[in-house]
Amino acid sequence: MNCLEIRFKILQFLYGELTMVELARIHEHLRMCQQCDVEREAIEIILDQVKGAYEDEPVAEEVRLRVFAQLDED
Amino acid sequence: MVAGKEKLSAVPVGSDEELMQLVAKGDRKAFDKVYDRYHRQIYNFIKKQVVQRAAAEDIMQEVFVRLFRSARRFDPDKQLSSYLYKIAVNEVRRHYQKTSISQGFSLNEPLSGEDDTRERIDLMPDERQMPDVQVREEFARRTLRQLIDRLPPEQKMVVLLKVYDEMTFEEIAQIMDRPLSTVLSRMRYALQKLRRWMDDEGITQDELPGN
Numbered sequence: 001m002n003c004l005e006i007r008f009k010i011l012q013f014l015y016g017e018l019t020m021v022e023l024a025r026i027h028e029h030l031r032m033c034q035q036c037d038v039e040r041e042a043i044e045i046i047l048d049q050v051k052g053a054y055e056d057e058p059v060a061e062e063v064r065l066r067v068f069a070q071l072d073e074d
Numbered sequence: 075m076v077a078g079k080e081k082l083s084a085v086p087v088g089s090d091e092e093l094m095q096l097v098a099k100g101d102r103k104a105f106d107k108v109y110d111r112y113h114r115q116i117y118n119f120i121k122k123q124v125v126q127r128a129a130a131e132d133i134m135q136e137v138f139v140r141l142f143r144s145a146r147r148f149d150p151d152k153q154l155s156s157y158l159y160k161i162a163v164n165e166v167r168r169h170y171q172k173t174s175i176s177q178g179f180s181l182n183e184p185l186s187g188e189d190d191t192r193e194r195i196d197l198m199p200d201e202r203q204m205p206d207v208q209v210r211e212e213f214a215r216r217t218l219r220q221l222i223d224r225l226p227p228e229q230k231m232v233v234l235l236k237v238y239d240e241m242t243f244e245e246i247a248q249i250m251d252r253p254l255s256t257v258l259s260r261m262r263y264a265l266q267k268l269r270r271w272m273d274d275e276g277i278t279q280d281e282l283p284g285n
């Protein structure tokens with residue numbers, strides 16, 4: 001695999017969504033290519049940061065009542 | 075044994091499939107159980123997309139009403155969560171179309187209405203009581219949320235479905251009804267933009283919690 005192919009598949013690589021053969025090939029490429037490995041690390045960092053941006057919020061019970069009220073109107 | 079009963083007994087009790095069979099017959103209790111099971115995750119998906127709480131609640135209401143009305147068309151071989159997300163994605167898109175923000179997004183465009191800004195500030199803990207490090211972390215998180223809000227809606231949707239709803243790219247492609255290659259390129263573009271904007275804002279890795 002060349003660097004361009006790696007860039008296209010790096011996201012699937014990070015989430016393990018490739019075949020074992022492809023994962024192994026990319027892993028091998030990253031071991032040899034510092035530029036691609038730096039890119040991988042940068043993507044991992046931004047993904048971690050995005051993960052920390054939000055917290056789950058509770059849902060107002062009123063929404064459930066509104067859903068059932070709308071169904072009653074049918 | 076009657077053939078119909080035989081078929082029904084093959085469906086695990088309390089499973090999504092059984093509940094949806096009951097919902098299709100108009101069973102409100104079964105529908106309430108489905109709501110209990112999925113309301114939090116669907117609401118939080120919608121809320122991250124549209125930011126404003128009132129809009130998120132309106133969309134949420136529409137999603138579950140549509141689920142009830144379309145229960146007979148639900149394919150039991152498919153996952154209920156995927157079916158719900160698909161309805162939610164379409165409702166969020168409808169919202170963007172109505173509010174005319176799905177096109178012509180620009181960096182200079184306001185992130186959201188004034189009401190949203192007020193809501194966010196109200197939700198913030200009292201920063202005067204927080205240690206400096208927490209203040210910096212909260213500021214960085216808030217700024218990052220604002221940057222995510224600047225992404226084109228379809229890119230934002232891919233990023234949040236991946237990072238928060240932990241779907242595979244294939245699942246996201248199915249839910250959004252887009253080719254896998256489109257989903258992957260939207261994710262790449264979105265992350266590139268976020269990296270650039272975060273550099274511009276001076277947000278470093280150390281400032282965000284959990285790093």
